[in-house]
Amino acid sequence: MENRIWEIIAASIHGEELSQEEISTLQVWLDENKQNRDEYARLQIFYAENKGSLTDNINVQRAWEDNYARRKAGKMIRLRRKIVRWGYAAVVTLVIGVGVLLLTEKDDEQAVKVEFVESQIVPGSPKAVLTLASGEELDLQEEGQFVSKDSSRIRNVGNVLEYEAGVKKHGEKKLEYNTLTIPRGGEYQLKLEDGTNVWLNAETELRFPVAFGDSERRIFLKGEAYFDVAKEAERPFVVCVTGVDVTALGTEFNIAAVQGGDEVLTTLVNGSVRVVNEEGADCILTPAEQAVCKKGVVGIEVQKVNTNLYTSWKDGYYAFDKQPLGEIMRTLERWYDIHVVFADSVAGKLRFSGRLKRYEDIDNLLTMIKLTNDVDFEIAERVIIVRTNKNRK
Template identity: 30%
Template sequence: MIRHYNIEKWIAAYLLGALSAKERDELEKWIEESPENEKKFTHLLSEEKFTEQYNQYNKVDSKAAWVSFRNKTRSSAFRIEWSTFVRYAAILLLPLTVAYFFWWTPGQQKQMSQETILPGASQAVLLLQNGNRISLNAGSGNQIPVGYSSMATASEEGISYTHADNEAVDQYNTLLTPRGGEYRVTLSDGTIVHLNSASRLKYPVTFSKNKRVVHLEGEAYFNVAEDKKRPFYVVTDGLKIRQYGTSFNVNTYSSRYIDVVLVSGSIGVIPDSGKEEQELKPGQKAEFNRSLQTVSVTDIDVESYVAWNDGRFVFEDESLENIMQTLSRWYDVDIRFGSPQLRNLHFTGSVDRYETIDRILKAIAYTVDVQFDIQERTVYISK
């Protein structure tokens, strides 16, 4: 039997004229599975409110949408044409609209408490070599002594070490983000690191003349400044990533594995066990198994792994357990499942990372048929 969480994606592609031949066959098979399926499909296409919302995609002010997107992402490294973006955004967002009108009928809407939980924000703690702790947030705008005579600048874009003293190679700073936080740092060589929630990055105030080394716990997106004479290393628990100039994402949240996803350039991953370095090409993921000390490399669609860096959550056939772990860190909430079976439900969709949590939970609830209840920063999940 065809799984429900693929249907809305196929119908969205059908409406946008982007359905592949294989997907069309699958959709037709699903429609023919039962009279009820055919009725649902026909009802969707004739649903007046859905038609109104779908028609809005044809009325989008593309340039305004692009400007809004750029303002939200605040990423100077992101490059894409606005016309391509709007088309791509429609492909990602329309499945949620389909899901709402396709699976929901009057009387079936799941209730949810009205408690508002805001998304994470730009905030971190800077730990200096001497043990001093400095709180950072989006409103910071001052010069910070970070080692010897070196100074860093804190601004709305993050903290920058571009004017670091070359004598401070033995001085280390550590950037800590809490649950519900994120922060960007521009290192002394010009490398930009976007640190996700509940993460830690340790780095020298000034890199040495031979190599550039940082230590990561949690998740971060790296846009490494090119320097062919000094390789850049990201060191995690059990794994080292080497490159000279490239963009990639490292995720160490799991106790079972570490994910390294390459967006552009080339990198090598080196296990501490002494096994050979494995090189990655753009569009590939290296998964390091912590217990086996092995690395497996696969071809992937990088979007779901790096979309957080540009202000979105993209879930591709993701389990509800993994999704809720992600939301737990970003919104600083606890999660409680009513039964173990709920953890294995799957969801596909794209949502704004800066929305309140209830709007994201509603989008998921419409698709996977669960109920969310929010009480004092705890999300309870039940049927």
């Protein structure tokens, strides 16, 4: 009965025509108590605001149909409406706090089994620590304006750190550096003294000088960041990341040091940049190109890419296009501050496409992936175990 009512609720909210029996069942449920009526109203609002992202980005209907077609190809037409309803019922259960949705097969029918698992895993949020050249540490959880010992002005408002260098001492040549550290499960935005904006992803560190030099603006990166560089023709902007130098005058690009820093991806959105690896090889990128620098490899691989797949994180969502689940889960590891274990080698190689909201509860994200019926997830504390679904065909 419980699965049946969610199926009816989903069909109703989706605008499907209900039978008289279904209308009566829904009315009885609504009349039971005020909590049910409030829940129904909340679901209506949620569906109206999010129906595009719920069904278009990871297509619930297609996932169910593809899964069933692999098993019962001859019965697809007869069961199409029922499968669609189950798909939307699965989406509805996400809204009401379901932890894990399991898709199981029983004889000749698909059945949805819902297990309520209370997860303490929440998405990342703005958090960072600024370590000044003097050794002072500022926890950026609190907003306000600070003046450091070197007279630098630091304004932290709305999760954006604005840095203004102090007065440069006459004859001073040695550069001193501040360090902005973003932990796992964190993100932050930084505005440098030259007006350059930097979005820093989880598990990232950025070292930048107390004051830029006269000939260049050089900073040091570990992790991933998106740069919108202020134009200064006389002072090129240089990002150094694990043996790779990326030079720009005024442009937008994303840099990610992946595979433990053994691979650096530079993705250009606007303008142009010059990439030089530690072997001395170099290339000039134009918009929608990506440079792949691998440790120990002499050359640089340049390829055309959909930049949105590599930059969407700063806009609040993740976009994937036939990406291995292993890579997807590594991304979620840093953002949710979790540890992922693959129980078998096959699961990590399965490929997925779609768009997931970055600030969604992880239960919802995993359930969306799970709707393909290819993998199962088990959550234990902050560890997620991934294994291939034994019913997968």
